[in-house]
Amino acid sequence: MSQQQISLPAKLINGGIAGIVGVTCVFPIDLAKTRLQNQRRGQQVYKSMIDCLVKTVRSEGFFGMYRGAAVNLTLVTPEKAIKLAANDLFRHHLSKDGKGLTVFKEMLAGCGAGMCQVVITTPMEMLKIQLQDAGRLAAQQQKPVMMSPTKLVATNTMLSRSYNSGTVVTPPRAVSATQIAKELLHTQGIQGLYKGLGATILRDVPFSMVYFPLFANLNRLGKPSPEESSPFYWAFLSGCAAGSTAAVAVNPCDVVKTRLQSLNKGSAEETYSGVVDCVSKIMQKEGPSAFLKGAGCRALVIAPLFGIAQVMYFVGVGEYIMDNSPLSLLSA
Secondary structure: OOOOOOOHHHHHHHHHHHHHHHHHHHHHHHHHHHHHHHOOOOOOOOOOHHHHHHHHHHHHOHHHHHOOHHHHHHHHHHHHHHHHHHHHHHHHHHOOOOOOOOHHHHHHHHHHHHHHHHHHHHHHHHHHHHHHHHHHHHHHHOOOOOOOOOOOOOOOHHHHHHHOOOOOOOOOOOOOHHHHHHHHHHHHOHHHHOOOHHHHHHHHHHHHHHHHHHHHHHHHHOOOOOOOOOOHHHHHHHHHHHHHHHHHHOHHHHHHHHHHHOOOOOOOOOOOOOHHHHHHHHHHHHOHHHHHOOHHHHHHHHHHHHHHHHHHHHHOHHHHHHHOOHHHHHHO
16 A cells, blocks of 8 residues: 555545435434434434334425435535545555554554544534434424423524423424524634534544454455455445444444534433533433434444445545546646
């Protein structure tokens, strides 16, 4: 690998295309994951992933399953591109004389990739979660019961207007990612978009440390010889296996991140002051099993997402585009 010149623009294109294709395919499952993770004991609106998707289509229509997809599709290109390209670059600089990397160095490269991607991941997840969880809050509030005023983030006044009354019979006013971003920037500054940064780092860094070494070693098993690349189907299967394994391994961190980044709360849903407070309250009120909420959904999301990403990467779509366009000057 150290003998090859790394074309960064080509790798960014690969990561971007893979992210767009993958997100389009699995976004409804990601929406179900977010809603299941935000449910509290005794306030379940959805029983399972399938139940969540069926109820979403019934109440919000088919495109209700793609709430928040626009912000994800917009930011997933730089997010996935940074993750894959950064890992590749770190592996390149950690390798010596074309020799293979040790597992420790593979984990180190993954750690670096995870740290780089949170710059994009945190605000992307922050905006996406508000849009994804709106349907769950609306469904919960339409139950024929009297509810106390909901606990909301005080600064997020625009988004809280629909939730401060007693008996709620209508769904909250729809807002866009742009409106949410403007409100957060106006009231809290840039740190508003980076709420939950610590939890995001705790999720994404271990994920990358597990995923990239595991993928590299699984993919190596499919090579006909050390000099040849593995077939594309093996790269896909390796990406799926490594992605789902890493996703389940860090799911507790994903639950904490989702809870921290949810600005609006349903009736009797507690707020959290930080990672430690969130972990403590979940353990006390919901038990250890709460940290595995949405684990199956997350595995189903991540597996094809990274399988597709690795196929794009190894087929070399970005390299083909760069070699056949004026942009090829950038990689010279």
